Structures are given as structure tokens and as C-alpha cells.
Amino acid sequence: MSVQERKERERASRERLIVATARELAEQQGWDAVTTRRLAERIDYSQPVLYSHFRGKREIIGAVALTGATEMAAALRAATSAATSAADGAGARVTALARAYLEFAERNPAVYDAMFQLDGGLAFANEDTPEPLKDAFAALLETLGEVAGDGVHPALFTEVFWAALHGLATLTRAGRLPPQDTERRVELLVDRLAVI
Amino acid sequence: MSVQERKERERASRERLIVATARELAEQQGWDAVTTRRLAERIDYSQPVLYSHFRGKREIIGAVALTGATEMAAALRAATSAATSAADGAGARVTALARAYLEFAERNPAVYDAMFQLDGGLAFANEDTPEPLKDAFAALLETLGEVAGDGVHPALFTEVFWAALHGLATLTRAGRLPPQDTERRVELLVDRLAVI
DNA sequence: CTCGATTGTCTAGCGGTGCTAGGATACGAA
DNA sequence: TTCGTATCCTAGCACCGCTAGACAATCGAG
Incomplete structure (x- = not known):
């Protein structure tokens, strides 16, 4: 049970990281620069991970x-x-x-x-x-x-x-x-x- | 001379056609649907012709x-x-x-x-x-x-x-x-x- | 402790985008 | 008729959002 909770926390934390990174990238270089590839690279995961959190961009x-x-x-x-x-x-x-x-x-x-x-x-x-x-x-x-x-x-x-x-x-x-x-x-x- | 004038008229006419077609397509299906390929196809020319009239989209x-x-x-x-x-x-x-x-x-x-x-x-x-x-x-x-x-x-x-x-x-x-x-x-x- | 099932992640690829290099073709001038 | 120019198209580049399917790690049952 505690293991599962930890995983959920980590997952929620990663989701916040995605959102914060997307925002940062958008403020720095504009929304056009926020591509799924760049975003994935910045959080050190592959693109499909983004799609496990969000339906799309x-x-x-x-x-x-x-x-x-x-x-x-x-x-x-x-x-x-x-x-x-x-x-x-x-x-x-x-x-x-x-x-x-x-x-x-x-x-x-x-x-x-x-x-x-x-x-x-x-x-x-x-x-x-x-x-x-x-x-x-x-x-x-x-x-x-x-x-x-x-x-x-x-x-x-x-x-x-x-x-x-x-x-x-x-x-x-x-x-x-x-x-x-x-x-x-x-x-x-x-x-x-x-x-x- | 008259030949050249005719060509210029035709060219200007084609440019108006491009703009009108782009507008029509945008009103019908939104600007996202206005791609250079679709636009070129609608005016029965290839993409590079668009770029001979305009620098870009x-x-x-x-x-x-x-x-x-x-x-x-x-x-x-x-x-x-x-x-x-x-x-x-x-x-x-x-x-x-x-x-x-x-x-x-x-x-x-x-x-x-x-x-x-x-x-x-x-x-x-x-x-x-x-x-x-x-x-x-x-x-x-x-x-x-x-x-x-x-x-x-x-x-x-x-x-x-x-x-x-x-x-x-x-x-x-x-x-x-x-x-x-x-x-x-x-x-x-x-x-x-x-x-x- | 082992082994199958589940979960998680990545690689690779699809169809599409804006844009362009370079070859083919048509045309006006000599 | 021939040659140079102007015009156009085919094919391709790097990139996009998104996803199928292979692979690895983890978990639970025996």
C-alpha cells in the first residue's frame, strides 16, 4: 500500500514537473517552441510518457x-x-x-x-x-x-x-x-x- | 510590352485567387486547415507557386x-x-x-x-x-x-x-x-x- | 526462491507541416 | 529555327503531434 502511495506521489510530482517545464519553455521561447519532443527531452523522459499524463499537447x-x-x-x-x-x-x-x-x-x-x-x-x-x-x-x-x-x-x-x-x-x-x-x-x- | 502587361495582370489575378482561396478555406475549416498543400491544390498549382507570390504562410x-x-x-x-x-x-x-x-x-x-x-x-x-x-x-x-x-x-x-x-x-x-x-x-x- | 503477469518505458515510425533545391518545360527574342 | 530566360513541378528536408509494439523492471502467487 505504501509502495503504491509512493508511486502515486512520484507520478504526481512528475506531472507537476511537466507542467512547470512546459510553462517555463513557453515563457522563454513561446508556445510554438513547446513541442512534445523538446518537452520530453527537458524532463529526461521520452515522448510517450507525456501521453501517459495528458491526452495531448x-x-x-x-x-x-x-x-x-x-x-x-x-x-x-x-x-x-x-x-x-x-x-x-x-x-x-x-x-x-x-x-x-x-x-x-x-x-x-x-x-x-x-x-x-x-x-x-x-x-x-x-x-x-x-x-x-x-x-x-x-x-x-x-x-x-x-x-x-x-x-x-x-x-x-x-x-x-x-x-x-x-x-x-x-x-x-x-x-x-x-x-x-x-x-x-x-x-x-x-x-x-x-x-x- | 503588351505581352508583359498581360502576364502581370494574370499574375496579380492569381495572387488575388490565392488570398481569396485562403480566406475561404480559413472561414470554412479554420486557419489550421489552411496548409500550403491544400491551398496549392485548391488553386490548381503546386506549393512553390505560393512562395513566388508570398514569403510564406x-x-x-x-x-x-x-x-x-x-x-x-x-x-x-x-x-x-x-x-x-x-x-x-x-x-x-x-x-x-x-x-x-x-x-x-x-x-x-x-x-x-x-x-x-x-x-x-x-x-x-x-x-x-x-x-x-x-x-x-x-x-x-x-x-x-x-x-x-x-x-x-x-x-x-x-x-x-x-x-x-x-x-x-x-x-x-x-x-x-x-x-x-x-x-x-x-x-x-x-x-x-x-x-x- | 522462482516464475508468470502486470506495469512502465523506450524505440521507431506514421502521416502531416512549412519550406526549398534543382530539374524539366514552355515561351519570347534573334 | 535556335537559344536564353522565365515559369513551374517533383521530390525532398527537418520538424510536428501522436502511437504501436518491443523490451525491461517490478510485483504477487505458488
């Missing part, structure tokens, strides 16, 4: 996305709670949230892509959505729900605000928007969307 | 993106000018613009991806940006510049509004946002962002 991307969602939720909560200090609480929290979101996307582009741009085979916006993803949305909702304004459903407001942040993040990183005006865009967005 | 995507930008600019202008009728002009125009943008993205997902999600090797947000792309942004600016509000640079406002629309378009199509609330999201977005 898509599921590996999905696994990276889940770890990213957990991290993002934590980062957003840390930023908003740190911003709860002086008088203008809600507005400062929303600004901090927006900045933290964009900073996460900028500092972890590959993870962000795994979450929102690539197909990781994950369910979204329904009851089958994995917990980390729901929780990341919940982290947005906690702060944004306060500034939705009268008669506006907090979830709907959060979706719109999130979409705006997502658009800024992706268009900026793809070179579609000049990066130097990001801060002013955030200010405008928060100022107009949030009802203080 | 990336440039073909870029060419599709340019045709898409021209179309989108026309669609946006058509929608806004059609909405210029009654009293509340600006607000109605902005709503029409937003709806037209999202409708274009929904009806031409492959073209939209070529423009904003895939790497078509195009320059953005600088002087080297191809004319059709600049014009598409100009079409947004024409309507959105009117509702930027005092003290807000029209271009900056347009960028923010565009990013929000882009986020809604991509997140909805990727299944990250439930599609049925799109109209309410548009209303909220226009209502909050635009200064009437």
Missing part, C-alpha cells in the same frame, strides 16, 4: 492555464487588498485591480495565452468550468461588483470590464496598441466604467 | 488581413452613416458602430483572427502600418472621436473603446463569455464609455 496547455488562473486570482486579491487604505476605497481598488491584471498579462504572456488565447480544452462560463478559473473570475467580481452601479448586474459589469482589460492586454502585447499610453488608458477605463 | 495571412480591414472599414462606415437619422445622433452612431464591429467579428471569424489574433507580419501603430489598417482605425475614430469627452484625446479614447470591443469579440467567440448577453454588454459599454 492541448491538455498540457490547459494544465498551465489552471496554474496561471490560481496565480492570477491571488495576484488580483493581493493588489486590491493592498489598495484598501485611504478614503477613496472603491476607486483605488479598481485601479489597482486593473493594473494588476495588465501586469500579470505582461509578465506572464505565455500563461496568459494558455488561459485566454489558446485552446486548452477547458470549459468556460458554465458549471463544468474548473474551480481555478471560476475563482479568478470571482476575484474580479469581488472588487468590480462594488462599482457596477445601480441596476447593473455585477456579473455583467465584470464581464464588460474584464473584456476591456483583455482587449488592452492582448492588443498591446501584439503590437496593435502603442505600449507607452497604457497607464492613461487604464485611468480612462476605470474613470468611465466604474461607478464610484 | 504568414504573408498570406497578412494579405487576408488587409482585405478584411478594407471590408471592416466599409462596414463600420455603412453602419454609422445609416444610423445618422434622428435627434440622438452621436449615441445612436456609437451603438451602431459597436454592433457592426462585433457582427463583423462574428461573421468573419477567420478574417478577424488574421487581422488581430494571428501574426501576419504586419506593422501596427506606427508609420509603416499598411493603409487599410490605418483606415479601419480611422473609421472607428470618425465616430468615436465625437464622444471622447472633454480633455480626452480622441485617439486614446478610440483605442480604449476598440480594446473593449476586441475583448468582447474574442472572449465571446472563444466561449469565455456566454453569448446571449452580448447586446446588454454593448449597451452598458456604450452607455458608460461614450460621453453624449
